[in-house]
Amino acid sequence: MKLSFKINNKSKYLELFPNETLLNVLRQNDFTEVKCGCNEGECGSCTVLLDGKPVNSCQVLAMSVQEKEITTVKGIGTLYTPHLLQKSFVEAGADQCGFCSPGMVLASYSLLKENPKPTREEILTALDGNLCRCTGYVKIVDAVEITAQKLLTNNLEME
Amino acid sequence: MFKYVNQPIEKIDGLALVTGEEKYTDDFSFNNMLYVSVLHSGFAYAKIIDLDDSEARKMHGVVEILSYKNVNQILYTSAGQGFPEPSPYDTLLFGKTMRFVGDNVCAVAAESKEIADEALKKIKVTYKKLKPILNLKKSEGSPIIIHKDDGAFPMIPVFYDAKKNIASKVEANVGDFDSAFKKSSRKIEFDFYCSYGAHCAIEPHASVSYLDVRGRLVIISTTQVPFHVRRIVSHVAEIPISKIRVIKPRLGGGFGGKQEILLEPIVALMTWRTKRPAKLVYSRREVFKSTRCRHEYKTKLEVGYEADGTINALHLDALENAGGYGSHALTVLANAGSKTLPLLNKIENLRFTGMGVYTNLPVGGAYRGYGATESYPAYAQAIDMVCEDCGLDIVEYYKKWCIKSGETSAIFQALGEGKEGVAMTIGSTSLVECLDEGAKLSDWYTKRKLYGPNSYFNKGKRLKRGIGMAAMMQGSAIPEIDMASAYIKMNDDGSFNLNVGATDLGTGSDTVLAQIASEVLDTPVESFIVYSSDTDFTPFDTGAYASSTTYLSGQAVRKCAVEIKKQILKVGAEMLSLSIDEVELNGSRVTAKENIKEEVSFAEICQYSLYQKNQFQIQATASHISPKSPPPFAAHFVEIEVDTFTGIIKVLNYTATVDCGTPINPITAEGQVEGAVVNGLSYALFENYYFSPHGKMLNDTFGKYGVYTAFDIPPIKVKLVKSYEETGPYGAKSISEININGALPGIANAFYNATGKRLHSSPFAPEYVMKILSEK
Numbered sequence: 001m002k003l004s005f006k007i008n009n010k011s012k013y014l015e016l017f018p019n020e021t022l023l024n025v026l027r028q029n030d031f032t033e034v035k036c037g038c039n040e041g042e043c044g045s046c047t048v049l050l051d052g053k054p055v056n057s058c059q060v061l062a063m064s065v066q067e068k069e070i071t072t073v074k075g076i077g078t079l080y081t082p083h084l085l086q087k088s089f090v091e092a093g094a095d096q097c098g099f100c101s102p103g104m105v106l107a108s109y110s111l112l113k114e115n116p117k118p119t120r121e122e123i124l125t126a127l128d129g130n131l132c133r134c135t136g137y138v139k140i141v142d143a144v145e146i147t148a149q150k151l152l153t154n155n156l157e158m159e
Numbered sequence: 160m161f162k163y164v165n166q167p168i169e170k171i172d173g174l175a176l177v178t179g180e181e182k183y184t185d186d187f188s189f190n191n192m193l194y195v196s197v198l199h200s201g202f203a204y205a206k207i208i209d210l211d212d213s214e215a216r217k218m219h220g221v222v223e224i225l226s227y228k229n230v231n232q233i234l235y236t237s238a239g240q241g242f243p244e245p246s247p248y249d250t251l252l253f254g255k256t257m258r259f260v261g262d263n264v265c266a267v268a269a270e271s272k273e274i275a276d277e278a279l280k281k282i283k284v285t286y287k288k289l290k291p292i293l294n295l296k297k298s299e300g301s302p303i304i305i306h307k308d309d310g311a312f313p314m315i316p317v318f319y320d321a322k323k324n325i326a327s328k329v330e331a332n333v334g335d336f337d338s339a340f341k342k343s344s345r346k347i348e349f350d351f352y353c354s355y356g357a358h359c360a361i362e363p364h365a366s367v368s369y370l371d372v373r374g375r376l377v378i379i380s381t382t383q384v385p386f387h388v389r390r391i392v393s394h395v396a397e398i399p400i401s402k403i404r405v406i407k408p409r410l411g412g413g414f415g416g417k418q419e420i421l422l423e424p425i426v427a428l429m430t431w432r433t434k435r436p437a438k439l440v441y442s443r444r445e446v447f448k449s450t451r452c453r454h455e456y457k458t459k460l461e462v463g464y465e466a467d468g469t470i471n472a473l474h475l476d477a478l479e480n481a482g483g484y485g486s487h488a489l490t491v492l493a494n495a496g497s498k499t500l501p502l503l504n505k506i507e508n509l510r511f512t513g514m515g516v517y518t519n520l521p522v523g524g525a526y527r528g529y530g531a532t533e534s535y536p537a538y539a540q541a542i543d544m545v546c547e548d549c550g551l552d553i554v555e556y557y558k559k560w561c562i563k564s565g566e567t568s569a570i571f572q573a574l575g576e577g578k579e580g581v582a583m584t585i586g587s588t589s590l591v592e593c594l595d596e597g598a599k600l601s602d603w604y605t606k607r608k609l610y611g612p613n614s615y616f617n618k619g620k621r622l623k624r625g626i627g628m629a630a631m632m633q634g635s636a637i638p639e640i641d642m643a644s645a646y647i648k649m650n651d652d653g654s655f656n657l658n659v660g661a662t663d664l665g666t667g668s669d670t671v672l673a674q675i676a677s678e679v680l681d682t683p684v685e686s687f688i689v690y691s692s693d694t695d696f697t698p699f700d701t702g703a704y705a706s707s708t709t710y711l712s713g714q715a716v717r718k719c720a721v722e723i724k725k726q727i728l729k730v731g732a733e734m735l736s737l738s739i740d741e742v743e744l745n746g747s748r749v750t751a752k753e754n755i756k757e758e759v760s761f762a763e764i765c766q767y768s769l770y771q772k773n774q775f776q777i778q779a780t781a782s783h784i785s786p787k788s789p790p791p792f793a794a795h796f797v798e799i800e801v802d803t804f805t806g807i808i809k810v811l812n813y814t815a816t817v818d819c820g821t822p823i824n825p826i827t828a829e830g831q832v833e834g835a836v837v838n839g840l841s842y843a844l845f846e847n848y849y850f851s852p853h854g855k856m857l858n859d860t861f862g863k864y865g866v867y868t869a870f871d872i873p874p875i876k877v878k879l880v881k882s883y884e885e886t887g888p889y890g891a892k893s894i895s896e897i898n899i900n901g902a903l904p905g906i907a908n909a910f911y912n913a914t915g916k917r918l919h920s921s922p923f924a925p926e927y928v929m930k931i932l933s934e935k
Contacts, residue, residue: 033179097665098176
């Protein structure tokens with residue numbers, strides 16, 4: 001079957017089987033920044049934004065994203081042009097092994113986009129679907145708070 | 160004062176991690192690659208009568224199948240330790256006897272993962288089911304023998320009795336426990352059960368292998384011990400060490416779970432036989448069932464003491480469930496004693512007895528905390544009971560009786576890792592300050608007065624509050640056994656390559672080691688190109704375990720950088736026409752001590768040494784072993800609320816004060832504490848293995864197993880209370896393991912403070928808490 005969609009603002013056309021998950025299709029096509037921790041929708045490592053909303057890509061059939069927009073962590077910012085949020089993750093020490101980071105960054109991004117001044121409680125709730133075993137979540141929550149603070153002080157909008 | 164050490168420097172791989180650039184094992188794929196799937200035993204104990212893979216072999220796309228029929232039966236241990244291993248050689252890559260649900264039956268390599276999975280279903284295995292042992296208390300001396308006539312043997316001269324299902328046995332005596340216990344006016348006996356636990360690194364285990372252009376085998380793997388992988392794959396797959404290269408890319412967490420050599424020999428054999436790249440990635444369920452876990456433990460304490468709180472005699476007994484194989488069975492057991500008993504070193508009569516037994520349950524292995532996690536719940540609750548009985552404050556009690564600088568414990572020598580330990584005097588400790596600081600931060604004295612089972616605050620209330628604490632120690636590396644080494648060379652522009660065998664598994668050790676080199680060479684962290692863990696290009700390191708990287712590998716890096724410094728000064732002095740005593744390092748330059756304006760930059764020095772005169776490569780290598788294993792210390796304070804209607808324990812506040820010597824990087828050090836605390840809390844309150852009556856793990860997914868999420872975490876206060884360890888790099892000790900040990904005893908002591916009842920079994924899940932609350 002033919003699939004046409006946008007990923008990180010670029011058009012993509014693929015041939016694939018109807019039963020393939022979005023996660024597998026992305027990883028097989030070199031989007032390895034999308035990680036697989038459980039393949040059962042429980043860890044959030046494979047989070048991508050589907051039309052701006054975070055989803056577990058292991059639970060999404062690839063064919064269902066026809067003509068839709070996917071954003072991976074590289075669509076937020078790259079090594080060369082990192083997003084404020086990504087810089088805050090590093091500054092706060094929210095980056096230990098980094099395996100959950102792409103998913104965590106996207107879940108945080110989606111939260112801040114909707115709610116640039118979240119309470120700590122709202123951050124904890126927003127990150128509830130993303131598991132991390134290294135940090136104990138403390139510095140990840142810090143990173144989100146630091147970003148929100150920077151947005152506020154510099155009068156910036158979340159982009 | 161330090162310039163680069165003890166600074167919160169951002170992780171050198173940080174941006175690459177959070178932008179998804181870094182590559183983990185499963186991110187490597189190669190042309191013509193085979194996909195491997197493994198068939199695991201569904202029976203806890205069975206013998207394979209026959210394995211017929213003919214139908215599977217006929218399938219289009221199936222390339223190779225490995226089983227006992229075509230793989231040499233070579234005993235090894237998957238423990239991933241130094242050589243000779245202290246764990247028994249009792250494991251086969253593919254044997255005929257299945258010893259737990261999840262044991263390896265066979266493996267298929269095929270053109271796609273789907274074909275490999277499909278082929279597994281076509282393999283006909285005829286089993287003879289055997290009656291399993293599914294209870295650790297019923298193993299020793301059972302008529303059912305788990306390693307019968309399979310040739311299993313210990314590699315080192317230690318007690319091992321497979322005929323009685325004993326995988327390990329340890330005993331240590333200091334003084335005369337029996338008579339001192341008998342003479343004591345007060346006595347406590349206390350037992351505690353610790354459940355199984357899974358590491359739950361978010362990255363599953365994976366290995367990829369291929370042959371390079373000269374026919375050498377390259378293995379990329381999720382390993383904490385690349386050099387041990389090379390040695391053990393060589394042994395199991397019968398490939399010369401010179402033909403194997405092991406690369407550790409970024410690692411998605413380990414916590415001990417990736418010390419085991421499980422997947423690497425399988426892909427190695429597939430590639431060696433087919434000459435094609437091969438990849439094996441375990442599913443999350445396979446990681447739960449088939450890899451290794453925290454041993455199940457039953458500990459028992461006997462304490463004899465006097466009315467003033469003086470403990471005369473203390474006996475810690477540990478019964479460990481090794482599972483189907485004895486990986487780490489001996490050393491985790493020894494650590495259950497050696498990482499607890501020296502803490503209150505003034506107790507004159509100590510006994511430790513421990514036994515690890517085989518069962519047909521999942522196999523234990525290394526897990527952050529390594530025995531101490533399993534023994535502190537009983538130990539620290541017993542100390543709380545002594546204080547309660549004698550009307551003493553437990554914080555003051557620890558302050559009075561804990562081991563101090565300049566003091567020793569006979570246990571250090573009595574309990575080693577597979578052999579006698581190493582006598583050691585404590586150099587650095589700030590435990591007393593940790594206790595004071597923790598009491599202050601947690602508002603200990605006020606809350607301890609306010610709460611209590613019969614207090615106005617709690618009496619007759621549904622929600623009862625309590626505060627409890629525990630003090631702990633761990634170690635830093637295995638003394639006189641572990642070795643680390645480093646290599647540094649200088650480049651034209653004044654930058655350096657720092658190559659280390661040390662294995663960054665997400666802890667940030669690449670950054671920490673660069674900071675140490677920076678401090679020696681007085682040049683920024685950015686000047687170092689760090690490359691870690693590649694058996695072809697980095698010097699040897701035992702690997703990331705036993706809380707060793709900062710302390711041990713850090714010291715190797717420091718020594719190596721000191722050598723480089725000498726060479727730089729020599730060249731600099733030559734260029735300035737001065738003697739080496741007349742120059743010094745000064746911010747990426749060599750300057751004359753007398754006149755700072757006489758200077759040559761690092762770039763000029765390297766260009767001179769490479770191109771101009773008396774040419775040579777500025778380079779050095781250094782190795783380090785430690786004569787001791789200086790303990791980090793910690794005091795944890797936990798405030799909880801118990802819902803006596805539902806049995807739910809809610810942690811209100813958690814305070815961890817920690818002595819890790821000099822924190823080389825305070826941010827990553829804090830991260831180690833927070834991560835370990837939350838892992839400890841999750842284990843204390845939720846995590847467990849639930850088994851079917853036939854020994855099959857039932858909750859083999861993240862959701863059913865119950866890892867803490869962001870929503871579950873309480874407010875956590877962390878304070879690093881500095882000390883200076885003379886034998887560590889710039890005063891550093893370890894920090895990675897110790898802080899997982901506080902949650903169980905801390906919560907248990909807080910629970911007593913709230914309800915007046917003692918907890919004896921983990922996890923402290925609502926069902927268990929209700930059972931304890933309903934007991935009279």
